[in-house]
Amino acid sequence: MLPARLGFLNLHGHDRGISNAPFFLDLLIGGFTLGAIYALISAGLNMQFGVTSILNVAHGEFLMLGAYVTYFLFVSFGVDPLISLVITGPLFFFLGTIVERVVLRRLFIRISTEEAVALSLLACFGLQFIFQNVGLILFGATEKGYLYATQMLDIGGANFPLNRIIVCVVSLIINLAIYVFLRFTQAGRAIRATAKEPIGAQLVGIRVFKVRMYAFGLGAMLSAWTGTLISMLYALTPFIGGSYTIIALTVIVLGGLGNFIGSIIGGIILGYVSYVTMRVAASSLVIVLFYAIFILILLVMPTGLSRRRRS
Amino acid sequence: MNAKMSYFALPAILVLILALVPLSLSDYYLALLITIICNTALALSWQFFSANTKYVALGSAAFFGLGAYTMAVFSESFPIVFVILMAGMLCFVFAWVVGLVTLRLRGIYFTIFTFGLSEFLANAILWWETTQVGTIGRIVLSMDTRLVYYYELIVFLIFLLILYFLRRSKLGLALKAIGESEDAAVHCGVNSTLYKTLGFAISSMFMAFFGAIFATRWIYVDPRIAFNPLYSFLPPIMTILGGLRASYGPILGAVILSSLTEFLIINFKEQYMVLLGVIVVVLIILLPNGIAGLIENLRKRSKK
Helix, strand or coil: CCCCCCCCCCCCCCECCCCCCCHHHHHHHHHHHHHHHHHHHHHHHHHHHHHHCCCCCCHHHHHHHHHHHHHHHHHHHCCCHHHHHHHHHHHHHHHHHHHHHHHHHHHHHHCCHHHHHHHHHHHHHHHHHHHHHHHHHHHCCCCECCCCCCCEEEECCEEEEHHHHHHHHHHHHHHHHHHHHHHHCHHHHHHHHHHHCHHHHHHCCCCHHHHHHHHHHHHHHHHHHHHHHHHHHECECCCHHHHHHHHHHHHHHHHCCCCHHHHHHHHHHHHHHHHHHHHHCCCHHHHHHHHHHHHHHHHHCCCCCCCCCCC | CCHHHHHHHHHHHHHHHHHHHHHCCCHHHHHHHHHHHHHHHHHHHHHHHHHHHCCCCCCHHHHHHHHHHHHHHHCCCCCHHHHHHHHHHHHHHHHHHHHHHHCCCCHHHHHHHHHCHHHHHHHHHHHHHHHHHCCCCEECCCCCHHHHHHHHHHHHHHHHHHHHHHHHCHHHHHHHHHHHCHHHHHHCCCCHHHHHHHHHHHHHHHHHHHHHHHHCCCCEECHHHHCCCHHHHHHHHHHHHHCCCCCCHHHHHHHHHHHHHHHHHHHCCCCHHHHHHHHHHHHHHHCCCHHHHHHHHHHHHHHC
């Protein structure tokens, strides 16, 4: 049996719209853009893990599907990718809640939490297979992409493609919006309470299982939004999800599991690391460097950038 | 025949059958049997560490692939047995280092770390070969199917024997104790980091042995073929399907799932990965304790 090749192609496809900016400014802004994307995708995974303790290894597949939905909306109906955020968001929020409700919740009701965490991890592994290969059947293995906002923008005497700036700004806005949502709204408080103290949250009248479902849906939504943004910059294949999952996992380890601000800072740092590596060396070196950072974190500061230890 | 005799006779008969089947089987079924034995071995080695300690490892593909790639690189310059041993040693050292870095911490870091391990190795080797060596991928020394089968069978039997004793050794008990309650085990004087690392390294070493043997089935190997993430996914799934706790669980799961995969590949070439994923998800939901758990339940019910 030689299984069909699946997995992760190169990290970021082909870069569309090449900047002719001075090298240093290119690194500065390019790295920040990538960092903002990484922060966004990690925020989703972090929320899912923090609230439900499910390590969703299929996280990147929601990104891939979201990117394809955006691609088809743009190519077939001419929907502006920024407007399709309004479509992909609710769509994948719904998909995420269904996945939690139908597949993952049962595991946590029936058996001990420790075993349920392991089993849900493997169930997510199965979901990754399903999504990736459904993507392969529906969309084919050839690279797909479209051109959007590729005109050059003048920043400080250097030219940058507009789409990169748009992606950067939009992901920062979304990150800020999640922060405000978690910090200041009633629903956000319920999510934080469930993440911190599930039993205590239940005692004060929070419907924990409902919160878990919505948190998982929110994670899927953030992942799909990242996909929408990424589709403006890079060509798509059904295999892009896996490498983003690994990136998101590294980011949340760096930022501290369950720590939202930490994952934003971690995302920006790793964004710079991988952008500089891709520009200076080779893109296959990025994941090697990520692992080097990973090992360093585990050895030096096992709780990540955050100071307090979370249980 | 008394109970003690059947205890020895049954495995002996099974081994005899396995040793004689190549004489009558066609090449196709023999190839399937090679796959099944390989998957069984992977699942058993996964169970030895992860099911006992409850530290979920998702990096089987990394060790399997490292074994396969070692074989691909050295198959023409050294004798096969030597290369197999070398692959095992290499993986033992690599897994030891990985274990030392990650196993001192909570299980979730270990799981995250092993999840990307095969991707890390594939990329590292790709980078090394493109920039330093200049060639990617190797043609593997091709071997007769029957010869491969006997190599594999012998290694498999030795592996089973070692596993039998390891489970009853101090190491096996220590791993089980860590799985039950790590704090309690440490209090009893179990050096948990040492035993976890050792257990992980041994389990990875076995995966490399079978990766090295299985590579001779492939004609051409490059890092993307060797480090197929499918091999991270299959061993835990097979073990869960068969039964996490039962010693026969992985064997049952591997035989069933390997045959099922083969059936799906033949009948649903395009969709088989999707179907495999669906089957796995449904099985996890319906049978969280595996087939062994089902058998246990039936036995309890019939006693009542």
